[in-house]
Amino acid sequence: MSIRHLGSLGLLLGVLHLATIASAVGASRPQPNLDTRLLVGDVARADSGAATAWAGLDVRLGAGWHTYWRSPGDAGAPPEFDWSGSRNVAEVTVEWPAPRRFSEQDIDTFGYDEHVMFPLRVQLRDRAAPAHLTLKAVLFVCSIICTQQETQLEADIPAMSRQPNDQALIDEWRQSVPRATAVGLSISALRIDRQPKPELRLEARATPPLRAPDVFIDGSDAVSGGRAQVSRISDGEVTISVPLQGLDQAGPRQRLRVTLVDGDRSIEATLPVDADVVARPGAAASRTGAASIWTILAVALLGGFILNFMPCVFPVLSLKLVSLIEHDPAHAPSPRPAFLATAAGIVASFVTLAIVLSALKAAGAQVGWGLQFQQPAFLIPMILVLAAFGANLLGLFEIKLPWWIAGRLSGATGRRTVAGHTINGFVMTLLATPCSAPFVGTAVAFALSQAAPQILLVFATLGIGMAAPYLLLAAAPRLARLFPRPGRWMLKLRAVAALAMIATALWLLTVLADISGTVTATVLAAALLVTGLILAALRFPLRRALAGAGLAVPIGLALIAATHVTQPPGVSQSTAIDWQPLVPADIAAEVRSGHTVFVDIGASWCVTCKVNETFVIDSAAVRSRLASDVIAVRADWTSPSDAIASYLRSFDRYGLPFNVVFGPGAPSGIVLPELLTPQIVLDAINTASTIPQPENDKS
Structure with missing residues (x-):
């Protein structure tokens, strides 16, 4: 055999030896014992036609392995989720349980070790149809080495979730997802100090006291936080500072998300990256999660009371006056039932609004305070009701609105006046909600960031606050004697109240013109005007009817002309101000x-x-x-x-x-x-x- 052949044989043996070594190393390299499941829970129905289903991505890793949070820290990568193959699914929102910190020398990463479940909020397109959830997930898991794991899972969401499911397990993991509020844990102050070095300062209260708190910061790709440093712990209060990097590279109006974790307790708050002041109690209670539910309820009670004195209530002030003064002692010797009924109508109106907002929020729709005034379906009925109020107070017909509605509801008892006051309180509250008031914004912001029970509780408290004057009169009926006794002067009061109702209807017509166009508002205004003239002709002598027409027609024409006048964008009454659009x-x-x-x-x-x-x-x-x-x-x-x-x-x-x-x-x-x-x-x-x-x- 030649030297050439001997060299080739040696090279071949060397390659085979290296391959054997590589194979042995690969075989001995640890691999994650990854086990993933897609669990299905309950389906929560909404009256709007949408529905929310709960699911959970259950991830189990081998001992010594961990995967990552939505912000992985100094290394690693967050999980990736692809739901594109799903059916009857509008949107899937992943909830992230509180993470823990993994430290290797100067490298910190955030995530979960061995076992985690990601709760999934699944928004369905059709609540009556079943859904199919398809997930392609990419998980980055690490131990001595790091590896990328892909998994594909599927699950059926039935139209009716009566059979046993995994909702209890999903709810258990949802308890570990940081929220804006937490039992026994609150953030009392949150700020960013830029001198001498940028750092986040957090003050919190905890019962029982915190043991080993940690703080995680995300929300901005440019900003990262270092290791939390506890500077003070005493009597349940703690002050924590977190060094910040990349603050100067963050864009304006970006918000940092701050997560405080202590064992199985956690809480979350947000603040702008350019914030340099301590979060103010009350004004930013919902933003920092510092306010307890009792504080918010006190704020809501005060805000509801102040709402009685806001300009938004002026259009319905006549309804309040009529409900307070137009009391018939022969029918009801005590005014207490009328006051209680009005208060009940006010609270019922707020509760109804809370139910509607909760349903819209569950359906993923836009929610807010006074947004019903953006909808023609609300404006048109309210215009008709107000016009009927005004016509009734002017004596154009004898059906006592809104008491005739109450009579239908309680005809068997004959207590039309009490039920009528309830309807009165209900309607006047709906008309009083287009604007906010001091403390109302704080309470509403907190409520709409919470679940349906909290929304209902806060809005009911707002209603109690607004109904406080009536509750006071019901508790002390003698105060009602301070009002003058009924007499001929009430005819003038009814006329003033009628003009207020008609003026409110005209105002809502202009709002309708802005939203639906002048044609819709003009047609409705003309229909109401003609109806009013016909009622006046049937009710009063010809001369009085013509006099009323002489007054009503110019008002109607002025309204129609007003609906055709549109204000150019960016132009106010003062042309000296150069208004710019919101960008x-x-x-x-x-x-x-x-x-x-x-x-x-x-x-x-x-x-x-x-x-x-x-x-x-x-x-x-x-x-x-x-x-x-x-x-x-x-x-x-x-x-x-x-x-x-x-x-x-x-x-x-x-x-x-x-x-x-x-x-x-x-x-x-x-x-x-x-x-x-x-x-x-x-x-x-x-x-x-x-x-x-x-x-x-x-x-």
Whole structure:
């Protein structure tokens, strides 16, 4: 055999030896004992036609293996989910249980070891049909080595989930998902300190006290948090600081998500990346999760009471006066039942609103305070009811609205007056909800971020607050004697009340014209006008009917003309203010350039917005400032707008009016109260316009 052949044989033997070694190493390399299941739970129905089903991705790993959270930390990658093969599925939302920290020298990763279940909220397209869930998941798992594991799972979601399912196990894991509130755990303050080094400072209260707290930060790809450092623990209170990296690279209006974990307890809060102030109690309670449910209920009670004095209630003030004064001692010697019935109607109206909002939220629809005024299906019936109220108070017909409705409901008992007061309270509350009030926004924001039971509880408390004057009168009926006795003067009161009802109907007609067009509003106005004239002709002598027509026709023509007048976008009563459209990216760019921006969001159905605009924004001092060195931005939420709704939600707001001022001194914005004064606006503009002085320049 030649040397050449001997060399070839040696090379071949070497390759075979290396292959054998590689095979042995591969065979000995640890592999994850991955076991995944797709579990199915209950199906929650909604009256709107949609339904939400619960499912769970159950992941079991071998001992010593872990997978990753939605933010993996310094290494690794989050799970990837592909639901594209599913049927009758509109959307799948993954809920993330609280993670733990894995530390290897200076590298920290976040995730789960050995076993985790991801609860899945499955939004169905058709509640009456079964659904099929198809999942292609990519999981990154690590031990001594890291590997990528792919799995494909399928599960059927029946139309009726009566058979046994895994909902109990899914609910058990849902308890470990951080929420805005937690039993025995709250975040009392949250801020970002930029000097001397950027860090997040968190203050929390816990009962029992925290043992080994940890903090995880995500929400911005540019920002990451270091290891939490506990600086103080005493009497259930703890202060934690977390170093921040990449804060300067974060975009404006981005929000950090902060998750505090201590064993099996966890809580979550958010704050803007440019926040540099302590979260204020009350104003940001829902944002930080600091407020307990009892605090929110107290806020809701106070807000509901204040709602009685807001401009939104002025259009229905006549209904309140009539319900308070028009009491017949011969029919009911004590006014207490009438007061209690009115209070019950107010609370029932809030409860109804809570039920509707809960159903819409479960269906994935846009929810907010006063949004029913964006819907013609609500406006048209309310216009008809108000017109009927006004015509009845003018004596055009004898059916006592709304007492005839109550009579249908309680004809057997004959207590039409009491039931009528209930309907009165119900209707006047619906008309009083287009605008927010101090403390109402905080309570509503908290409620709409929670589940249906919390929404119902908070809204019922708002109703009790608004019904407080009637409950007080029911508790002390002698106070009713302070009102003057019925007499001929009540005819004038009825006339004033009738004009108020008709004026409210005209206002809603203009809102309807903004939403559905002038043709719809004109046709409805003409129909109501003709009906009123016919009733007047049948009820009164010809001369009085013609006199009424002479008054009603100009009013109707003025209304029709008003519905044809449309205000150009971006133009207010003061042409000196150059209003710009709402574009969040443009606002952020202007603030980065050192400009001050004033944002005003209103709607034609928001009475408080109109009051603020007329007496504050259009006042000489504010108008002059907005027309000089401030960029004025305005948005109209008369009709539904997902962009405006999303912008409001970024401030944890769900209703109007809404005003915020940005500037070099307030890059995250100064949110103004619902009721404005010129001084409040000017002070906010001055604060936002002040360029912050560097720390080393301060004396």
